[in-house]
Amino acid sequence: MSTAELISNWKHHIEHGSGPIYLSIIDALADSIRRGLLHEGDRLPPQRQLAAALGTDLTTVTRAFSEARRRGLIEATVGRGTFVKVGATETRWRHTGRAIVDLTMNLPPIPEEPALGQLIQADMTYLLRKQELSGLLSYRVTGGSTEERRLAARWMEPLLGQRNEDEVLVVPGAQAAIAAVVSTLTTPGDTIITDRFTYPGIRSAAAQFHLMLKGIDSDLEGMVPDQFDQACRRHRPQLIYCMPTIQNPSTATMSPERREAILAIARAHQIPILEDDPYGLLLRDGLPAMARLDPAHVFYVSTLAKVLSPGLRQAFLVVPGVDMAHRMSSAIRALSLTNSGLMTSLVARWMQNGSAASILAAIQTELRARQKIARDILGNGHCMHPDGPHVWLRLPDWWGSVDFVSYARRQGLALVPSNVFTVEGEPPQRARIALGSATSRESLAVSLRGVSDLLRHKRSPGFDDIV
Incomplete structure (x- = not known):
């Protein structure tokens, strides 16, 4: 305008x-x-x-x-x-009445087996017997102990291969890891290249540190190499942010060949990559992380929030080299100081006794079942990944994204409009549905049938209330 x-x-x-x-x-x-x-x-x-x-x-x-x-x-x-x-456009869709079913947050479904309540109770009792309470409730070493970092490296090994635990940091959440990388590698006014539709967390970090985001188009495999190369030449970014596996929100997943192509372009322009990988461990057949293909140029973030539980408040940051790990540790200390001793000890216990792997397997199975329910009810034409936690819903021509989400909320269904993910350009006629936050498959099916009915509803020209 x-x-x-x-x-x-x-x-x-x-x-x-x-x-x-x-x-x-x-x-x-x-x-x-x-x-x-x-x-x-x-x-x-x-x-x-x-x-x-x-x-x-x-x-x-x-x-x-x-x-x-x-x-x-x-x-x-x-x-x-x-x-x-950033976030100014959220007011309208967030405040149009209380939703009965909230499908906005990408939460892992709580599995029936293993029973998490019993597991937490048993392992907390074990920790209180084996460790001093003062130690569990005290401040921790920023970045985690040697044993905690070794366990984290082993947890990520299917995607990363073997990494030196001195390059691994235990962090209180993925957002803290993202903020640490962004604040360390950039200065105010710098540019970060990302997908045109991307995770809102990087938008928040960019706004906080006064950085510019430039979004490029993607296909079913993520960033388009030619456009990525042109954007690097035009904008001279200091960092690339990408989510190569089950991208949020588009679900695009890079093949190994696409990952190699993007890495080659980044190396040619000497630009580091921040690889955000919250969903990599959900895949039935895992893909190599970009940090495995090029460990010298990629900063890798993996979180337990999407594969175990966000309540654990734990993520891992893997960086190129020990010196960089020291720099990132300083940034994390400034941003969030340290992890929760209680939760970190519980995670370590679960990784040692196999509970973490069992919970992950149960969540994988549940999400695959929920994706099948979504496909059966919503049909084709939407962006889905069979192992993923969300659907990037395509809307009919007569629905704008914010209007559709606002109307859905009035019917008791909470979704996320596309403008929340849009870096630049017009938000697409899309909305994101999180499949894991429904309490059961039955509840999800009822909610998705409601969404399907709304998709067929043709709104009148005067949808907005006028008084």
Whole structure:
């Protein structure tokens, strides 16, 4: 949208508003975001320019922008200007009534066997007998003990091959690992290349550290090499972020050949890769991690949140070399200090006695069953992976993503609209469905039949409530 069109739209709001001008400006801003006239990351005109164009004073515009920042609509960076905030478009779909069935979070389904409640109770009792309570509740060594890092390396070995435990860090969650890599390898104003539709966590990290994201198109195997090469030449990024296995949200999965192609381009441009691999261990037939194919240039993140439980708050960061591990350990210490001693000890116990492997196998089986249910009910034409935890739902022409998700929530179903994942360009007519958060297969089937019914519903032109 051009500046002239934006000014015209805002003038209309001011002229027809009944309250203070600064509130009319906020309303105009929110309306422009809601209608897609402004997108997350768009730069707003300077405040003096806006004041002159709107026929008001600078104090009024400054007051409006201050309130808009408080409401989470915009953010300002000294020397760069004011931008529509990442996440500003979430308000509409999140606040349209309480959903009965929440299919927004990619959680692993809780298996019936092994019974997690009994397992946790038994192993906590064991830990309390074998270890001092003060040790379980105390601060831990940042990055994990030698034994904890050795267990982590063994856990990831099917995907990574053998790695020196000195290159492995135990981290309190994947987001902390991502933030550590991003903050260490970039400076404000740098660019990160990612998929055009990508995990919101990297968008949050980029916004926090004042970085620019540039998204490129993908096919069924992920990033398209030619476009990736052109983006590297054009934008000169400092880092590439990718999720090569069951990409979130598209479910695209890179073949070994595609992984090699992307790695070769990154090496040619001397750009490190941040490989986020939350779902790699869910695959029936595992694929080699990019960090296994090129351990010298790839930073690898693996989390237990998607393959065991997010309640464990544990992830692993594997880096190129011991010196880099020391740098990342410092970043993790600054961001989150250390892991929970209680949860770290429980994870170590599960890895030692085989419980972790048993839980993973049960979750793999359950997700495959749920994917079959989804395919049977929703049909083909949607992006699915037989081993994955989510569906990238294709919507009919008459449904926009936010409208569909808002309408679904009114019917008691919570999904995620595509704008949450969109780095740049128009959000596609898609929505993400998480299959693991339903309490049972029966509950999931009922919910998916509801989604199927909504897909056939043709909304009227006046869907929005007007009063």
